[in-house]
Amino acid sequence: MPEKSKLVIGTRNSKLALVQAERVSKELSNIHPNIKFPWQDVSVRGDVDKTSPFLKFSGPSDAAKNIWTEEMESKLCSGELDLLVHCLKDMPTNLPDGCILGAIVHREDPTDALVVKNGVSYKSLAELPAGSVIGTSSTRRKALLKYKYPQLVVQECRGNLDTRLRKLDDPEGPFTAIIVATAGLNRINLSHRITKSLPASEFPYAIGQGALGIEIRADDESSMGVIRSIEDLPTRWICLAERSLLGTLQGGCSSPVAVNSVVESLSSEGLSLRLEGIIIHPYGSSQVSSTAVSTITSDADAEMLGKTLATQLEENGGQILLDEIRALQYGEMKSD
Structure with missing residues (x-):
């Protein structure tokens, strides 16, 4: 051709x-x-x-x-x-x-980043006083915050990065901090606004993020x-594994499914990947997690790793949790 x-x-x-x-x-x-x-x-x-x-x-x-x-x-x-x-x-x-x-x-770096309001001295989520308002548009981030930091208040914060930063820094605005993708800030030369990159082991990121x-x-x-x-072939395989996990679980943009992909080794023989997955209830009331490890030498291997982890999550209580999430979402849609 x-x-x-x-x-x-x-x-x-x-x-x-x-x-x-x-x-x-x-x-x-x-x-x-x-x-x-x-x-x-x-x-x-x-x-x-x-x-x-x-x-x-x-x-x-x-x-x-x-x-x-x-x-x-x-x-x-x-x-x-x-x-x-x-x-x-x-x-x-x-x-x-x-x-x-x-x-x-x-x-880029797939993690999430905490960004605090200009003039605010807090350096981590744990330091924020109870009642502090955190802005995010992500259902996953909202669920993780409610699960791990129930003392904080989570509010919707939509718009592109510049818009969200303006909302954050508005002296009359409600937000003490927002959570956004580290990669986005890096790509538009705003990495100086990152207060703290949230470790993926504690705050797992979105499928394919970065x-x-x-x-x-x-x-x-x-x-x-x-x-x-x-x-880049390793990047392709890592992301295909993550997307296979999500696709098998049939989790959407509004389903709180998160991941942490860890490369254990990379050689001419393949990529050894540890895939950690988590499903969180949108209200932060419960979560299910699991881990699968495999050596990947092809797209098919990568996709099989994602499917394996999805099955483990479903068998560990994830299927029940996903059913609850779908029922909740259906109720939200009916009430619109």
């Missing part, structure tokens, strides 16, 4: 998304100088509705994440766009017919060859 002269990249129109698209474009251009990689921003539903909590978008699978991808995927399928650059954590594990996850690239996913049309073999040139 002949090489194309131009591949148009689609991205959300936030500052972070544009920085990520530009990075992918530049790296692809360095390797493929005969191809142009312009990018086009697209307004998506998740950015338009900045007030509704994520439980509003919940469903029986991870289709909730379509609020970040659906409009771009429509343009991808029509041929208007050729590549979509997403934060991997925002990508559904089940993509629309005709679309595939072509490559996984550039995983990595970028490149989505393409399933029949576009030419683009597949181009984007795979910038992919």
